[in-house]
Amino acid sequence: MLAALGFGSISVFTLLVMTKRISAVAGLILIPTVFGLLGGFGADLGNMMVSGVVDTAPTAVLLTFALLYFLVMTECGLFEPLIRKILSIVGEDPVRIVVGTAILIMCIGLDGDGSTAAFVVITSMYPIYRQVGINPLIIAMLLAIICPTVNWMPWGGPAARMAVSLEIDVADVVLPMLPALVLTLAAALVFAYFVGRGERSKLGARKAQAALVEEDGEASIGEPRTPIPTKNVWFNFALTIAFIVSMGIELLPLPALAMIAFSIAVTVNWPNLRTQNEKLKPHAGTVVMVISLILAAGAFSGILNDSGMVKAMSDALVTHLPEAWGGGFAFVTALISGPLLFILSNDSFYFGVVPVLAETGSAYGIPPEVIAHSVLPGIYLHTLSPLSAPIYLVASLLRTDFGTLQRFSLRWAIGITLTAIAAATITGAIYAT
Template sequence: MLALLGFLMIAVFMYLIMTKRLSALIALMVIPVIFALIGGFGGEIGKMMLDGVKSVAPTGIMIMFAILFFGVMIDAGLFDPVVEKIVRIVKGDPLKVAMGTACLILFVSLDGDGTTAYMITVSAMLPLYKRVGMNPLILAGIAVLGSGVMNLLPWGGPTARAMSALGVGVSELYVPVIPAQIGGVLVVLFVAFHYGRKERKRLGVIQISQDAIDEVAAGEMAAASATVEEDESIKRPKLIWVNFALTIALLVSLVVGVLPTPVLFMVAFAIAIMINYPHMDQQKERISTYAGNVLSVVSLIFAAGIFTGILTGTEMVDAMANSLIAIIPEELGPYFAVITAIASAPFTFFMSNDAFYFGVLPVLAETAATYGLDPVEIGRASLLGLPVHLLSPLVPSTYLLVGMAGVEFGDLQKMMLKWASLATIVMTIVAVLTGVISIG
């Protein structure tokens, strides 16, 4: 009975958010309460909900201050010199243009916001593609693949959802996956090299004067700034190396685990905003600029705490896991993490991140636990299909990408699905070889 109730709850949740009858925020809070009442857990709902919210509180704090920190870095102009330098280096060589596109999207995706990364990358590189005569579909393809690989960052969305659903931290879930993510980065660079070389054979190297390059760089920088609504008065070019050092120190500390991740981002944000915007009025203005993004993401994390709290507290997830065990051949049990890694690609392609990470992942993790697998392994495995996810028609930011690049969504899928699948396979192989997910 509990298993049936649990599967029905997830099905209703997924149906409502995928048909847009309810937002994920509302569905995460309302649907589990209704099903808990149906299951006769009315007297225990309050405690379950509170326990769930407490379990995701560290993740919510980390996400909040990560958005604030990277918001300050973007506003202060940390990425601007990289954009300009790449434009000047690539000149008229299609191979360099493609490789420069890959480097740019990988770097600007560090803030975890795919929309901003697309805006900066396409605004900076599209005029150069047109001048050289390159196919803008290559620009869109490299951008979506690079963003998909970088989407594994814990402040990027899916990883935060997985941490919330499983009640684990960055050091347990994300840090061990970094080698696999590096494998994905190498695939992005390989794909850029492949298409850049093809375009070089087709077009040759276009001779562009240095004056023209300077003009293009200046124009593209202005276009990129305008696209993301940046005001030159908030740029801090004199502090570029200070901001770079602070960002590197934060990322190193994150990997090493100097302090708990939420604390690291809180301290880093406080230092960043004091250095770049020392006056209180400036600080208030910057924080208010990021408020909408912070609220939309963090509120979702806390709402997810209610969903997972009730799913766990009612023991629905245990019952669902037991029912799955009954239909999965026993010999496949030890390979459950690898199966999850491969299956996460179609799962996240055909359903939203919210539906997969909050609805399906807890059941997969509980099922894997019965085979002696640590649920955190299933969480790591669930992230490896993300390069494919961004090619899904359910991802709004991809529509922005194809619109800015002037290409068709179907053409982008046709061109990049095989490469996105390759990235997932490579990351899975690296994850197995490094022991991040177990096999056999």
């Protein structure tokens, strides 16, 4: 019963949001409330929602102040030199721009924090995409297929969580997967190349069509970009590097670092309070949307977790596998990890489900390290989960909605998941017994 309610709430939310029948904020609140009432949790729903919001609050604070920080950096033209340099290298060729975006994400995403990569890459590349006429949703897709791959590294999170939950060495999780990581990143570049080829064809067709209706020749396809005047570039650059490094080494709790960095940036760049208000006011809608989405996602996860729906869903998927699949349980784990991570939070999955998967695998002679390898490719679908806060940030930065972003990126996330599983199989990190 609880498992059915959990699967129902996730499915109905995804369907309604992707078809734009309901907004993400309203769906995150109303849909689990309805299913919670059906499950008889009416009296406790309020406390469940508040519990989830409290758990999500640090993430909301981090992303809100980090968003404000990078908005200040954008308004001060910090990324203008980078944008000009990128344009001088790639010109207006969609293939070069998309592949260049992928490479940029690989470099910035190495710190293991996908939010930082999203801020920097979208802030610097979005104006270029709009100017040339390339679909900006491609940036979100590239973030979804590349950031999780570099997150396989020890400092990325999943490997460390599994090492703790399975009581194994993190090196045994990461090192055998490095060849698969390289192959998967190479595949991501291939994906980027073909997406860029598709955009080049579309852009050429639009230019040809526009030229037919323009009396004075070829029409402009993209949105001309007005360069932003630079201000305090070297100070802002040094502050941004210090901010990112401090986040990487966790000098302070991440929400505190974001609050401090924003306070320094806004005070130094716009010491006049009236100027601060004028500069930040146009971005108020974006900030409010990010906060509301993350807190609403907290309410959603609070109901699913505290009602027992999450545990029931994971148990249903793990314990009802056919006995005949035992020898290939590592591949079963690889295939179900994506859907599990789509409906579960990171900690619920890595500390609650992965030990059960490892125990089940041991019955078929599969070492826990191999189960850990099988789990890593599942993180791609988690980036598009309604329970993943960064996806709402990416949607806001790209001026789109959750459903559109998810609908565009999902097939590519599934494709890179299967590619990663194949790469791990070829390199021997995942095998049958």
